[in-house]
Amino acid sequence: QVQLVESGGGLVQPGGSLRLSCAASGFRFSTYAMGWFRQGPGKEREFVAGISRSGGGIYYADSAKGRFTISRDNAKNTVFLQMNRLKPEDTALYYCAADATGWGYPGSPFNVWGQGTQVTISS
Numbered sequence: 001q002v003q004l005v006e007s008g009g010g011l012v013q014p015g016g017s018l019r020l021s022c023a024a025s026g027f028r029f030s031t032y033a034m035g036w037f038r039q040g041p042g043k044e045r046e047f048v049a050g051i052s053r054s055g056g057g058i059y060y061a062d063s064a065k066g067r068f069t070i071s072r073d074n075a076k077n078t079v080f081l082q083m084n085r086l087k088p089e090d091t092a093l094y095y096c097a098a099d100a101t102g103w104g105y106p107g108s109p110f111n112v113w114g115q116g117t118q119v120t121i122s123s
Contacts (some may be wrong), residue, residue, distance in 0.1 A: 002026035002112055004096045009117030012086055016121070020081040022096030022114060032112075033057075033104025034072055034079040038092035038119075045095070049081060050104035059105045063089075086121045094119050 008020040020036065035050035049070035050059040058070060069082040079096060094117050097110035 004098060004112060004114035006094065006096045006114045006117040009094060009119045011120045011122065013123050014086060014088060014121055016086050017082070017084045018086065018119060020083065020094055020096075020117060020119075022079045022081075024077045024079070024096075024098065027098070027112070029077040029098075030074040031100075031102060033099040033102050033108060033110075034070075035097045035099060035104055035108070035110050036070060036079075036081045037095045037097055037110075038090075039095070039116075040089070040092040043092075047106045048094070050099070050106065050108065051079065052104045053102040057104060061106070083119070086119075088121045090119060091121050092119060093117070 003025045005023045033052050036048040039045040048064050051070045067085045072079045096114040098112035099108040099110045
């Protein structure tokens with residue numbers, strides 16, 4: 001059974017940090033690109049960050065550059081999103097997704113999705 005399970009969300013004050021994790025199972029993780037997306041209140045889902053199957057290609061939305069870092073551990077079938085200097089506008093449901101092409105750039109056909117983990121930034 002193909003599955004992505006996110007964890008690590010929570011309530012954090014502005015300026016704080018969170019590390020999201022996504023555990024994958026049921027498919028050959030090392031051959032898939034992975035990505036993080038988010039959907040804020042009243043907004044459409046948007047790409048946040050992507051990483052190629054080897055980890056050599058990394059892509060960020062402008063809103064994430066300089067604050068967020070995506071990484072992966074192919075031995076543990078896990079992808080991470082380290083988020084620093086969080087802002088209230090980062091409040092969203094964060095989803096992990098997998099892309100069978102292995103590329104992971106914005107617009108790649110991510111077609112395996114997790115259920116999401118809520119991130120709330122508020123004082």
